[in-house]
Amino acid sequence: MKHSLSSNQYYVTLLILFFLGIMALSVFVNDIDLLSSVSVPVGFSATVLTFSAGPKGFVISLIVMLAISWKLIPTRSERVKKxxxxxxxxxxxFGCKSALKQLTEIPRPYTEVLTQNLLIPQPSHFYNLSSLQKNEVIAEMGGIVSGWRTSQWQGERDYSFPSGHTIFAAVCLAFFGNIFLRNGRYLLTLAISAWAMGVAYSRLWFGMHRPIDLLGSVVFVLLIYLFADKLERLSDKILSWCLKAKLG
Structure with a gap:
């Protein structure tokens, strides 16, 4: 474990800083009013940030980050390994995220708004509704809550803990941030750090997560990266197996 910590110090440092950043963020924005009016620039910016780490946008983000970091990885074989x-x-x-959501079954924060407006008796009741009923309940908030937020609620009706968006942002921050730092690209490191924090904030702003969801997600990714050496060896074995299968 000591060797893993020293050899992956950039991974660990970036994730710890991300964790501390989210803690600070939660102190300053712990009172987000989900019923407040939303300007177009704010709503659009939050939507773009959350889209960039979501089920439909994460591939685009990966392509962009890989393109930026491509020439920083010296050889073709090293790129494939990465x-x-x-x-x-x-x-x-993502696999563990889905399992943890089903295990914890913690309602999303916006279900509390639905409860306060007497649309459901309690937050957990939301998950007993059919897909159509969930849509109808959220739609009833249309005149009260900004469409920027309700459109997100319609798209994500599963449980809250942990945050898949934050897991993706944390993985990208550790992986690509490590490449940038090792190559002295500090502005790129700062840019990806700002993006990750923006993604985290957007999840709070939309009422999709609580700070503990985000913090737990970062801790989870940190635990994965503490065993990065073993994962690299496993990925090397997978790559070797694929090459042998192709040649065979």
Whole structure:
């Protein structure tokens, strides 16, 4: 474990700073009013940020980040290894995320708004509704809550903990931030850090998550990266197996 910590100090440092950033963010924005009016620039910016780490936009974000970092990885074989390693971490992260949501069954914050407006008796009741009923309940908030927010609520009606968007942002921050730092690209490191914080904030702003969801997600990714050496060896074995299968 000591060797893992020293050899992956950039991973660990970036994730710890992300964790501390979210803690500070939660102190300053712990009173987000989900019923407040929303300007177009604010709503659009939050939507773009959350889209960039969501089920439909994360591929675009990955392509952009890979394109930026491509020439910073010296050889073709090293690039392939990095991509396989990244893919393994993402599969592990998203797979465990889905399992944890079902295990914890914590309602999303916006269900509290639905409860306060007497549309459901309590937040947990939302998850007993059919898909159509969930849509109808959220639609009834249309005259009270900004469409920027309700459109997100319609698209994500599963449980709250952990945050898949934050897991993706944390993985990208650790993976690509490590490449940028090792190559002295500090502005790129700052840019990806700002993007990750923006994604985290957007999840709070939309009422999709609580700070503990985001913090737990970062801790989860940190635990994965503490074993990054073993994951790299596993990804090397997977790559070797694929090459042998192709040649065979």
């Amino acid at each position: 991509i396989v390693h990244l893919g393994l971490i993402l599969v592990l992260g």
